[in-house]
Amino acid sequence: MNAIALVKHVPDTAQLSSALDGLKLMAEGPRIINPWDEYAVEECLKLREAHGGQVTVLSLGPAQATEALKQGLAMGADQAVLVSDPAFEGGDTLGTARALAAAITKLGTWDIVIAGRSALDGDTAQTAIQVAALLGVPQLTYVAHIREINFEAQTISVERMLEGGREVLTSRLPCVVSVVKEINEPRYPSFMGIRKAAKASIPAWTAADLNLDPATVGAAASGVSWAEVSLPPAREGACQIITGDTPEAMAAALVDKLMAEKII
Amino acid sequence: MDFVLNDEHKMVQKMVRDFAQKEAAPLIKEYDRKREFPMQLLPRMAELGLLGVCIPVKYGGAGMDYISLGIVSEGLEWADSSARETIAVHTGLNSLTIFQWGTEAQKQRYLAPQARGEKIACFGLTESGAGSDVGAMTSHARRQGDGYVLNGEKMWITLADVADNFLVFAKTEPGEGNRGISAFIVERGFPGVTTGTIHGKMGVHASNTGWISLNDVFVPAENLLGQEGEGFKIAMSALDSGRYTVAAGAVGLMRACLEEAVGYAQERETFGKPIGQHQLVQQLIARMVQRIELAELYVYKVGWLKNQGSRNTRETSLAKWYTTEAAWATASDAVQVLGAYGYSDEYNVERHLRNVKGSVIYEGTSQIHELMQGAYALGYRRDKPLRCELPAYDPEVWQAEE
Incomplete structure (x- = not known):
């Protein structure tokens, strides 16, 4: 079993306040591993525990992104690969997906790629889907539970989290899965894992290593640009206290108002 | 000179913060009210290796350095002083003292099971x-x-x-x-x-x-x-380890107070604007930041001295004195920022204020540390070499299996 977890090193949006310029935070602020990707790493580790094999963590980003990869190694992943090249800078999700798909292909035989449902910064939830499309394999998104996985028969059955309930899908392997936080509880890294991760040397693959034409991945190929990043406007709400002589009169007044607002 | 935590330290910091946030903090308010020790935290702390964080692997520990011990103390006291006190006493005062002074047989019989968290000390x-x-x-x-x-x-x-x-x-x-x-x-x-x-x-x-x-x-x-x-001499050397965890913990307590005070100051409005926009509230917050940043720098310096194997009785005493006094002032200011809410146990700052008064008293009262610092400065006090010094951190020795 070869599982690959996609992780992203993202700006810590908890640090985003009205006092900070959003674009500046995105570019220069403190960074963390994308929280949803920790669930992806955990699910890969659980698959390895149940079926044996190897877990690889893969990330695209500047050299600093090795911190996210080291987090994956500290949790227990066997190896980590960084995809990093100035040529990737300013790329959109499709450019990122092209580089990640090329890296996955370079890694050799694999059974499953797992990513978090989206990244904390862009929140597009597109990259994993685009990776699946570029690799020509099925995509199972918003997965809350892997019901069954059979690496010999190359099949998988999952529960997808939908707004109104859960959807059960079966697919063939290999495939790309994106997971929601209901799927597991990510483990803490062990001290042994931390020591191993701190010492690990992580290869950085460039566009040339992946035989990618720089014109297809970076800012030049990007269909989107970030004009501005800001906090959502503060919620404006007015509080109204209902008065009345008796609890019954107050309840009746409340019901009238709720009906007038078409809430009930 | 380098003020950056290395990759190992950053990962330890994240791990301890996650543990403090997800497992310790949610329990504490209830147990503080009940006045009970949350026993269920001990096996979890043992499992994560926190109880033997800076003890060599061959004695059952996690093989990390003394700065990691500080990071663990800081992270735990962010949740509550009680969680850090376990580290101060079990790891700092007891286990490190056996590591420093114990015979090989004592280390095998007592230190190893303590570092693994099978026995509490x-x-x-x-x-x-x-x-x-x-x-x-x-x-x-x-x-x-x-x-x-x-x-x-x-x-x-x-x-x-x-x-x-x-x-x-x-x-x-x-x-x-x-x-x-x-x-x-x-x-x-x-x-x-x-x-x-x-x-x-x-x-x-x-x-x-x-x-x-x-x-x-x-x-x-x-x-x-x-x-x-x-x-x-053994007791005083034990205090060099314990006081360091108290000092580091005080930084975590101050961080918790700052976070709660900043969050509240941005939300709560008086006179038509968030209270954070009133200058006297800003002053309280600014002073908290000042104390935290200075305290943290000094605590890590002490951790670094321990890693080098340099005698640090004077510096540890200064760190413990300064940080606990700073934390007392910071917790008090945080309660002030939160006003009546800060005075109630709906928020955490009143608990931190009550807790930190203990730190100002135990492991050497502030007055003892003032006397020590005065005596050092005047040349009345000098530290003589000990028969057994706390060994300098050597990653190869600490991480060797045998």
């Missing part, structure tokens, strides 16, 4: 009539056959009712003051050992504080730590 120095004046202790040990018979009562002992092993100090030469003190490793199972919990504390309600009574307790000679009469 505490430190019995203080008595009802002997706190700052250690030499006034009345507990005594008399030689009998191939061991000692201990009698006495220890008071204000963190984890007294929880611990399996006790590092206890008693006089082998009652007329000799500090020079007559010796250190003994006592197990809960030794006949004549009883413990109890002290109630009515101002803070650290989620920690266990109690007494240890020793009534004709026979302790085999191989459980003497160090040499006869070396107890005072």
Whole structure:
């Protein structure tokens, strides 16, 4: 079993306040591993525990992104690969997906790629889907539970989290899965894992290593640009206290108002 | 000179913060109200390796350095002082002291299971009539056959009712003051050992504080730590480890206070604007930041000195004195920012304020540290080399399996 977890090193949006310029935070602020990707790493580790094999963590980003990869190694992943090249800078999700798909292909035989449902910064939830499309394999998104996985028969059955309930899908392997936080509880890294991760040397693959034409991945190929990043406007709400002589009169007044607002 | 935490430290920091946020903090308010020790945290802390974080792997520890011990203390006290007190006592005062002074047999028998968290340990120095004046202790040990018979009562002992092993100090030469003190490793199972919990504390309600009574307790000679009469030096070196965790923990407590105060100051409005926009509230917040940043720098310097194997009694004392006083002021200011809400246990800052008063008192009162610093500066006090120094951190030795 070869599982690959996609992780992203993202700006810590908890640090985003009205006092900070959003674009500046995105570019220069403190960074963390994308929280949803920790669930992806955990699910890969659980698959390895149940079926044996190897877990690889893969990330695209500047050299600093090795911190996210080291987090994956500290949790227990066997190896980590960084995809990093100035040529990737300013790329959109499709450019990122092209580089990640090329890296996955370079890694050799694999059974499953797992990513978090989206990244904390862009929140597009597109990259994993685009990776699946570029690799020509099925995509199972918003997965809350892997019901069954059979690496010999190359099949998988999952529960997808939908707004109104859960959807059960079966697919063939290999495939790309994106997971929601209901799927597991990510483990803490062990001290042994931390020591191993701190010492690990992580290869950085460039566009040339992946035989990618720089014109297809970076800012030049990007269909989107970030004009501005800001906090959502503060919620404006007015509080109204209902008065009345008796609890019954107050309840009746409340019901009238709720009906007038078409809430009930 | 380098002020950046390395990759290992950053990962330890994240791991401890996650643990504090997800597992410790949600329990604490309830246990603080109930005045109970959350026993369920101990096996989790053991499993994560926190209880032996800076002990070499071959003695059951996690093989990390002394800066990591500081990071763990800071991360835990962010949630509550009680969680950090466990590290201060179990890891700092007891386990590191056995690591520093113990024989190989003592390390195998006591340090290793403690570092793995299979046994919990505490430190019995203080008595009802002997706190700052250690030499006034009345507990005594008399030689009998191939061991000692201990009698006495220890008071204000963190984890007294929880611990399996006790590092206890008693006089082998009652007329000799500090020079007559010796250190003994006592197990809960030794006949004549009883413990109890002290109630009515101002803070650290989620920690266990109690007494240890020793009534004709026979302790085999191989459980003497160090040499006869070396107890005072051993106790003071233990405090060099314990005080460091108290100082680092105070930084975490201050961070928790700052976070709560900033969050509240941005939300709460008076006179038509968030209170954070009032200059006097900004002043309170600015002073918190000032104390935190300075305290953290100094705490990590002490951790670095420990890693180098440099004697750090003076620096550790200064760190403990400054950070706990700073934390007392910071918690008080945080309560002030939150006003009436800060005074209620709906928020955390009142608990931090109650807790941190303990830190200003235990492991050397502020007054003891002031005296020490004055004496160092005036040349009245000098640290002589110890027979056994706390070893410098060497990753190869710490991480070797054998």
